[in-house]
Amino acid sequence: MRKGAMAVALFWAAGSAMAAMDIEVLARTCNNCHGVGGISAGTSMPSIGGLPRDYLKNVMKQWKYDERGAATMNRIVKGFSDDEIDALATHFSKKRWVPVPQKTTAALMKKGKSVTFENCEDCHGAKGDDPDEDAPMINGQWAKYMTLELEKYRDDGFKMPHRKMKKNTRKLKQADIPAAAHFFGAQGQ
Amino acid sequence: MSEETAMNAFDRRTFIKALAAASGASILSIPNAHAAKTRARVVVVGGGYGGATAAKYLRLLDASIDVTLIERETRYTSCPLSNEVISGEREIKTLQVGYKGLLKHGVKVVHDEVTEVDPAKKIVTTAGGKHFAYDALVLSPGVDFNYAAVEGYSEQLAQTKLPHAWKAGPQTLLLKKQLQAMPDGGKFIIAVPKGPFRCPPGPYERAAQVALYCKYHGKKKAKVLILDANDSFSKKPLFEQAWKELYGYGPDGMIEWTSAANDGAVTRVDAESMTCFTGFGDHKGDVINLIPPHHAGKVAKNLGLATFKDKWCEVKPESMESTKQKDIYVIGDACVGGELATNNAFPKSAHMAMTQAKVVVANLIAKFNGLPPPVPVYTNTCYSVVAPDWGFSVVHLYRVENGQWVYIKAGSGISPVTFGTKEAPLPVPRIYRKLEAEYADGWLRNVLADAFA
Numbered sequence: 001m002r003k004g005a006m007a008v009a010l011f012w013a014a015g016s017a018m019a020a021m022d023i024e025v026l027a028r029t030c031n032n033c034h035g036v037g038g039i040s041a042g043t044s045m046p047s048i049g050g051l052p053r054d055y056l057k058n059v060m061k062q063w064k065y066d067e068r069g070a071a072t073m074n075r076i077v078k079g080f081s082d083d084e085i086d087a088l089a090t091h092f093s094k095k096r097w098v099p100v101p102q103k104t105t106a107a108l109m110k111k112g113k114s115v116t117f118e119n120c121e122d123c124h125g126a127k128g129d130d131p132d133e134d135a136p137m138i139n140g141q142w143a144k145y146m147t148l149e150l151e152k153y154r155d156d157g158f159k160m161p162h163r164k165m166k167k168n169t170r171k172l173k174q175a176d177i178p179a180a181a182h183f184f185g186a187q188g189q
Numbered sequence: 190m191s192e193e194t195a196m197n198a199f200d201r202r203t204f205i206k207a208l209a210a211a212s213g214a215s216i217l218s219i220p221n222a223h224a225a226k227t228r229a230r231v232v233v234v235g236g237g238y239g240g241a242t243a244a245k246y247l248r249l250l251d252a253s254i255d256v257t258l259i260e261r262e263t264r265y266t267s268c269p270l271s272n273e274v275i276s277g278e279r280e281i282k283t284l285q286v287g288y289k290g291l292l293k294h295g296v297k298v299v300h301d302e303v304t305e306v307d308p309a310k311k312i313v314t315t316a317g318g319k320h321f322a323y324d325a326l327v328l329s330p331g332v333d334f335n336y337a338a339v340e341g342y343s344e345q346l347a348q349t350k351l352p353h354a355w356k357a358g359p360q361t362l363l364l365k366k367q368l369q370a371m372p373d374g375g376k377f378i379i380a381v382p383k384g385p386f387r388c389p390p391g392p393y394e395r396a397a398q399v400a401l402y403c404k405y406h407g408k409k410k411a412k413v414l415i416l417d418a419n420d421s422f423s424k425k426p427l428f429e430q431a432w433k434e435l436y437g438y439g440p441d442g443m444i445e446w447t448s449a450a451n452d453g454a455v456t457r458v459d460a461e462s463m464t465c466f467t468g469f470g471d472h473k474g475d476v477i478n479l480i481p482p483h484h485a486g487k488v489a490k491n492l493g494l495a496t497f498k499d500k501w502c503e504v505k506p507e508s509m510e511s512t513k514q515k516d517i518y519v520i521g522d523a524c525v526g527g528e529l530a531t532n533n534a535f536p537k538s539a540h541m542a543m544t545q546a547k548v549v550v551a552n553l554i555a556k557f558n559g560l561p562p563p564v565p566v567y568t569n570t571c572y573s574v575v576a577p578d579w580g581f582s583v584v585h586l587y588r589v590e591n592g593q594w595v596y597i598k599a600g601s602g603i604s605p606v607t608f609g610t611k612e613a614p615l616p617v618p619r620i621y622r623k624l625e626a627e628y629a630d631g632w633l634r635n636v637l638a639d640a641f642a
Contacts (some may be wrong), residue, residue: 033635042634
């Protein structure tokens with residue numbers, strides 16, 4: 001038996017594995033907006049495949065329990081049990097992080113490098129590829145999505161729980177936002 | 190917009206490159222049954238969001254399955270966000286996709302029209318005289334229009350003078366042209382059929398996009414009149430709020446809505462005098478966008494599967510299999526599902542069609558491999574864009590319990606209309622509307638990729 005078939009057989013084999021299969025089914029519904037394998041094809045939607053498990057878990061739970069604002073996701077996750085959220089986080093964290101390096105300009109890169117050195121590098125790494133549960137990797141994440149996220153942190157109408165992100169993003173000037181987003185968006189593996 | 194479009198085209202290319210750089214199986218990381226030797230044959234009829242997703246995911250999950258997709262057209266045009274084409278906010282080519290992506294997954298794509306299905310012999314016959322035997326047949330035929338339901342209307346009129354543009358393509362562009370030619374002070378009528386119809390918020394989003402065009406193209410005295418065969422509609426408080434704030438709403442505003450109770454249902458049209466007739470009144474329009482009632486696509490209807498009000502196909506909650514014919518699955522706009530008793534039916538949306546397709550696929554893979562059927566889950570996300578920086582959405586979640594669909598209220602609902610409390614409501618910060626307008630575009634790119642790439 002080849003490896004693939006074995007994996008499937010194991011998935012369906014025992015009662016406990018049924019739950020795992022259901023998560024596959026549930027996770028496939030996420031693909032509609034976040035792409036197959038969690039690699040987004042839309043600039044305003046984040047890639048989620050390969051992000052740290054605890055980051056994914058925390059964000060989804062914060063939305064579910066209204067500790068974090070969102071325009072759409074907070075409504076979607078409220079229908080999922082905590083166990084499902086944990087399993088979805090585990091599922092997507094096991095995917096490979098695939099940066100989608102985006103085109104930028106020399107001027108944006110230069111400005112972005114200094115802005116991110118001052119404000120982002122400590123937690124996200126110089127290239128945005130040093131993840132932990134608080135600071136996901138952002139190398140090759142969609143610049144458009146990151147710009148929108150930064151606007152959320154800077155807007156009083158948005159409930160964002162991460163104090164340091166809030167503080168640091170509010171120090172930025174308006175023109176720093178696209179520079180930082182494009183700098184990280186242009187980074188590869 | 191043109192700069193934005195160019196950027197998006199670039200982003201798409203880099204995205205595809207990134208995908209290619211990652212190794213196939215690991216990025217897909219779906220349990221893969223490549224070695225399974227079921228060699229089951231599945232025929233999928235209809236290459237819209239539902240059919241394309243079914244065909245692609247069958248191959249992704251079990252490459253031993255022989256999948257044939259039969260579709261008339263060689264290029265698909267997304268209905269979602271096609272209202273932005275009418276206002277000129279979007280180029281129609283950003284909504285179009287071919288079938289090369291499916292070929293890459295090993296789907297056999299046949300551009301032909303199905304003329305007959307023999308459910309006893311399990312054979313599909315096409316106009317081109319080809320025959321396809323199947324173990325399972327997935328029908329995703331979309332809708333066909335009942336022109337005769339509106340006196341004086343016809344398919345020929347829809348293609349020339351009175352476009353419905355309820356299937357994106359040439360009629361979308363025709364309607365755009367008619368809007369551009371409309372004089373300032375002109376009246377643009379949108380006639381809405383009795384529900385359920387494809388894309389529940391579509392007519393109301395269209396009204397906003399038409400008003401958006403008029404507002405910024407020297408037609409500030411234009412009127413957008415919605416003549417409705419229904420007494421309420423999808424995302425109503427969100428639309429009314431946006432219409433009021435952006436374009437003016439009501440008898441003195443640019444957008445006006447006439448419900449069925451107020452004699453809004455159009456029963457007859459006269460193309461010569463450009464007049465819509467309701468029960469007691471008549472309305473002259475410079476542009477008449479008449480959306481006729483529709484029903485399950487004729488492939489499904491001719492098979493006798495449209496048992497619900499003689500229009501829509503009833504299916505089993507756990508699998509989407511037709512309640513009438515074994516081994517025939519009906520997905521997308523043609524089917525009816527959801528918690529009907531509480532008026533929480535599945536919305537006829539692209540997103541819903543895709544999750545239905547994934548349910549069919551999971552069920553078939555298990556069945557072909559002699560494994561227990563997986564527990565399905567149905568989700569929907571649907572964005573409406575009323576201005577470039579103003580969008581909102583509705584989400585739906587359904588589970589299956591005791592063989593019945595259950596609408597999960599906790600995981601469903603529309604974007605907030607107000608913040609604060611009921612007694613002291615506060616306006617929703619504009620950033621929420623802006624985000625959802627941006628997400629609509631991200632959603633579009635992702636559903637197109639998930640179904641067709």
